[in-house]
Amino acid sequence: MNVPVSFRVSALFCVLFCPRMAKLQAVFSLRHMLVMSLALNVGLIMRMFPDSDETLANDAVEAGVNSKRETHVVQKSTTLSGVNSTSADRPGRRERVINLDHGDPTMYEGYWRQMGEKTTITIPGWQSLSYISDMTNVCWFLVPEFAEEVVRLHQVVGNAVTEDRHIVVGTGSSQLILAALYALSSPDAAEPISVVSAAPYYSSYPSMVDYQKSRLYKWAGDAESFNKDGPYIELVTSPNNPDGLLRRSVVNRSQGLLIHDLAYYWPQYTPITSPSDHDLSLFTVSKSTGHAGMRIGWALVKDRKVAEKMTRFIELNTIGVSKDSQLRAAKVLKAVSDGCQQGESSFFKHSYKLMAGRWKLLRATVEYGGLFSLPQFCPSFCTFFGQETEPQPAFLWLRCEGEIEDCEGFLRKHKIISRGGKHFGGSPKLTRISMLDTQETFLDFIERLSNIQQIK
Amino acid sequence: MNVPVSFRVSALFCVLFCPRMAKLQAVFSLRHMLVMSLALNVGLIMRMFPDSDETLANDAVEAGVNSKRETHVVQKSTTLSGVNSTSADRPGRRERVINLDHGDPTMYEGYWRQMGEKTTITIPGWQSLSYISDMTNVCWFLVPEFAEEVVRLHQVVGNAVTEDRHIVVGTGSSQLILAALYALSSPDAAEPISVVSAAPYYSSYPSMVDYQKSRLYKWAGDAESFNKDGPYIELVTSPNNPDGLLRRSVVNRSQGLLIHDLAYYWPQYTPITSPSDHDLSLFTVSKSTGHAGMRIGWALVKDRKVAEKMTRFIELNTIGVSKDSQLRAAKVLKAVSDGCQQGESSFFKHSYKLMAGRWKLLRATVEYGGLFSLPQFCPSFCTFFGQETEPQPAFLWLRCEGEIEDCEGFLRKHKIISRGGKHFGGSPKLTRISMLDTQETFLDFIERLSNIQQIK
Numbered sequence: 001m002n003v004p005v006s007f008r009v010s011a012l013f014c015v016l017f018c019p020r021m022a023k024l025q026a027v028f029s030l031r032h033m034l035v036m037s038l039a040l041n042v043g044l045i046m047r048m049f050p051d052s053d054e055t056l057a058n059d060a061v062e063a064g065v066n067s068k069r070e071t072h073v074v075q076k077s078t079t080l081s082g083v084n085s086t087s088a089d090r091p092g093r094r095e096r097v098i099n100l101d102h103g104d105p106t107m108y109e110g111y112w113r114q115m116g117e118k119t120t121i122t123i124p125g126w127q128s129l130s131y132i133s134d135m136t137n138v139c140w141f142l143v144p145e146f147a148e149e150v151v152r153l154h155q156v157v158g159n160a161v162t163e164d165r166h167i168v169v170g171t172g173s174s175q176l177i178l179a180a181l182y183a184l185s186s187p188d189a190a191e192p193i194s195v196v197s198a199a200p201y202y203s204s205y206p207s208m209v210d211y212q213k214s215r216l217y218k219w220a221g222d223a224e225s226f227n228k229d230g231p232y233i234e235l236v237t238s239p240n241n242p243d244g245l246l247r248r249s250v251v252n253r254s255q256g257l258l259i260h261d262l263a264y265y266w267p268q269y270t271p272i273t274s275p276s277d278h279d280l281s282l283f284t285v286s287k288s289t290g291h292a293g294m295r296i297g298w299a300l301v302k303d304r305k306v307a308e309k310m311t312r313f314i315e316l317n318t319i320g321v322s323k324d325s326q327l328r329a330a331k332v333l334k335a336v337s338d339g340c341q342q343g344e345s346s347f348f349k350h351s352y353k354l355m356a357g358r359w360k361l362l363r364a365t366v367e368y369g370g371l372f373s374l375p376q377f378c379p380s381f382c383t384f385f386g387q388e389t390e391p392q393p394a395f396l397w398l399r400c401e402g403e404i405e406d407c408e409g410f411l412r413k414h415k416i417i418s419r420g421g422k423h424f425g426g427s428p429k430l431t432r433i434s435m436l437d438t439q440e441t442f443l444d445f446i447e448r449l450s451n452i453q454q455i456k
Numbered sequence: 457m458n459v460p461v462s463f464r465v466s467a468l469f470c471v472l473f474c475p476r477m478a479k480l481q482a483v484f485s486l487r488h489m490l491v492m493s494l495a496l497n498v499g500l501i502m503r504m505f506p507d508s509d510e511t512l513a514n515d516a517v518e519a520g521v522n523s524k525r526e527t528h529v530v531q532k533s534t535t536l537s538g539v540n541s542t543s544a545d546r547p548g549r550r551e552r553v554i555n556l557d558h559g560d561p562t563m564y565e566g567y568w569r570q571m572g573e574k575t576t577i578t579i580p581g582w583q584s585l586s587y588i589s590d591m592t593n594v595c596w597f598l599v600p601e602f603a604e605e606v607v608r609l610h611q612v613v614g615n616a617v618t619e620d621r622h623i624v625v626g627t628g629s630s631q632l633i634l635a636a637l638y639a640l641s642s643p644d645a646a647e648p649i650s651v652v653s654a655a656p657y658y659s660s661y662p663s664m665v666d667y668q669k670s671r672l673y674k675w676a677g678d679a680e681s682f683n684k685d686g687p688y689i690e691l692v693t694s695p696n697n698p699d700g701l702l703r704r705s706v707v708n709r710s711q712g713l714l715i716h717d718l719a720y721y722w723p724q725y726t727p728i729t730s731p732s733d734h735d736l737s738l739f740t741v742s743k744s745t746g747h748a749g750m751r752i753g754w755a756l757v758k759d760r761k762v763a764e765k766m767t768r769f770i771e772l773n774t775i776g777v778s779k780d781s782q783l784r785a786a787k788v789l790k791a792v793s794d795g796c797q798q799g800e801s802s803f804f805k806h807s808y809k810l811m812a813g814r815w816k817l818l819r820a821t822v823e824y825g826g827l828f829s830l831p832q833f834c835p836s837f838c839t840f841f842g843q844e845t846e847p848q849p850a851f852l853w854l855r856c857e858g859e860i861e862d863c864e865g866f867l868r869k870h871k872i873i874s875r876g877g878k879h880f881g882g883s884p885k886l887t888r889i890s891m892l893d894t895q896e897t898f899l900d901f902i903e904r905l906s907n908i909q910q911i912k
Contacts, residue, residue: 111582175774291585
């Protein structure tokens with residue numbers, strides 16, 4: 001089921017899908033709703049983590065979630081003036097190009113710096129010379145320590161079933177998508193198998209599928225309008241990139257083969273409602289822990305033959321995957337699992353707060369202005385946090401309201417680089433903006449948005 | 457020019473291509489030649505590095521190059537008995553499967569262990585989060601430190617021109633071969649461009665080119681018999697895998713695009729006669745320093761547009777290349793360059809000695825028996841070592857003599873796993889055997905070969 005998006009300039013809670021809120025909207029004015037929702041939200045977030053330690057409190061200040069800072073930020077936002085005094089001191093910030101085109105997860109750097117030596121890895125020069133990691137494994141280049149930590153993390157977070165699954169490691173999940181297409185297609189088929197995904201879909205899918213001009217598979221566009229008989233592959237991204245919504249397959253025919261891209265199914269982005277349990281799921285450290293430079297992704301694969309074919313693809317493509325990065329990823333995943341099991345200051349809690357702070361600031365900035373609108377989400381019970389949380393996606397899927405037809409172009413005039421809706425098979429009235437950049441860039445972005453609305 | 461191979465069971469020097477030796481052959485008997493050549497060779501190698509330090513002397517013992525050990529080995533070899541007392545002590549060694557199918561460069565582990573902390577790298581958890589390395593570079597994911605060390609190493613070794621070249625980093629050179637095929641082919645062409653290579657060619661080329669069933673390019677077999685008009689891509693591997701010979705393009709037509717795979721153009725494998733100077737050359741740490749587990753290769757590319765298209769390929773394929781491994785490779789390459797510039801115990805000198813020891817032992821074992829024959833090579837002046845050296849390839853391209861038509865199958869019966877000639881577009885009378893495995897495996901292999909000849 002592909003849930004449609006509401007972009008109405010309304011309160012924080014999703015009016016369309018939370019019926020109890022729909023009545024309220026009729027009673028209160030826009031401004032009332034805004035003030036009330038902001039207040040509610042501050043309280044909600046502060047209550048959620050009542051016993052934050054000092055480190056987390058510092059993070060909160062940084063993210064604009066601390067109550068004192070919060071008041072300050074909200075006041076500033078509601079007057080549409082500057083947001084951040086540090087930001088205001090930097091020369092040239094008003095003229096700088098703010099590039100939020102890529103989902104570069106530099107936001108997480110602060111946390112990993114705070115962790116100090118915990119995830120530092122030392123690799124001696126004589127280590128990892130061989131191509132081979134474990135010839136007894138279907139995926140012979142999979143480093144066992146990494147595989148162990150993948151299983152453990154999924155168990156700790158509760159976001160994926162790992163029993164009776166083969167793990168295939170990839171150079172990022174991009175390589176695994178291609179490996180999965182190769183594994184699910186047949187070299188003897190009369191024609192290439194159709195590959196579809198419901199719009200708005202990840203903007204790289206069409207190029208990734210078609211750049212090699214393969215006779216094994218071909219891009220066939222929006223899954224919603226796909227009506228061809230015969231076998232097909234559907235890419236199901238959940239939460240979805242760019243809009244953050246949860247997804248299920250939409251074609252739903254007997255000959256469908258599904259690839260679940262679950263890069264964002266982590267507690268900082270969305271409530272973990274149950275362990276995912278699919279034939280073929282993909283994950284990546286780029287978005288789970290923020291280590292995009294490692295280029296490490298993994299697939300959980302039910303069918304041994306599919307795992308073997310994926311392994312064969314990677315063998316022919318890159319003869320395996322960097323052992324250095326697998327070892328480093330193992331250390332990072334271990335630290336994340338340890339943190340979750342040992343105490344309060346877990347990576348996901350910290351990241352959830354960061355994202356919550358950003359989304360709140362964003363809503364406070366945008367929803368008052370009327371020039372833009374944001375997607376609305378319903379909270380759900382998160383089994384990881386043990387309470388209700390709200391989706392706070394890694395990307396903002398922003399809609400320009402009124403007469404602005406090209407939202408990407410409009411922002412570009414104001415030196416904000418985003419990725420326009422048409423790249424995602426969607427409307428140019430929408431554009432995708434990364435929420436994962438550095439704090440400095442994010443605050444500059446908020447200030448720029450604020451200024452744009454002031455100008456208008 | 458593709459130099460043909462002589463497989464005659466003769467002395468160590470190539471009779472066919474060194475005319476001064478041809479006369480000698482007529483004068484001396486086979487046994488005379490063998491004894492003389494072995495004696496000559498021991499002297500030659502010992503003279504080549506008269507001032508070896510203690511560490512290198514230890515290596516030499518390990519490799520069977522030390523004069524005392526050498527005498528022992530030659531005696532043992534000539535009596536076709538066992539080779540190594542340490543090896544003889546290991547239980548089950550006679551029954552073990554000796555797998556030399558892959559060119560896994562574990563031989564180098566000893567050297568890197570001896571180097572201790574010099575190439576140890578420490579990566580803190582907060583490092584390399586971003587996908588991006590240098591947006592001003594054509595290859596935006598190329599880590600600048602790695603690029604610097606690549607240029608420096610080529611200058612130190614003198615094996616490649618780096619001026620006016622773009623460096624594109626890849627997940628091993630395999631990815632770069634695919635990136636180059638993508639970059640050199642045209643999406644608008646009426647039919648896929650033909651990809652050829654002179655047989656015997658690297659056994660993975662046909663699968664690598666065809667596994668995606670691309671409409672951009674297709675494998676067209678042995679370059680020697682390629683006679684189709686129009687554009688084509690020729691893969692020129694020099695020194696060649698599997699036979700170690702130097703190669704030039706063989707098709708030599710106006711519409712040819714060349715990819716030079718120079719993975720083995722390093723001083724331990726072949727004399728460096730001049731800096732390579734091609735449009736598109738590929739190198740890899742897997743074979744230069746032995747760090748195959750890093751999965752790091754690089755291309756030197758003349759044409760900016762080709763470098764851009766290769767970068768685009770890697771972007772769509774894996775969104776860049778592991779930064780951890782690039783950083784680690786930078787450190788290893790730096791240590792190699794430092795060692796070359798600072799003193800006697802350079803990596804290449806050490807590796808040359810190891811390879812020399814192995815090849816000598818191999819020749820002493822094989823050439824006496826008459827069951828197998830080896831390729832013969834001419835020495836050339838190596839600008840890096842400043843003296844004449846002989847090729848000593850990373851693979852043994854072994855020929856079974858007499859009635860044995862399937863050399864791979866024959867060895868398999870004796871529990872030696874190799875890769876048969878037909879995989880390389882060659883004769884099944886030949887088979888490829890890695891010369892880069894651990895010392896233990898190599899010595900077991902030598903002993904097994906020796907025993908096989910005894911049985912016969």
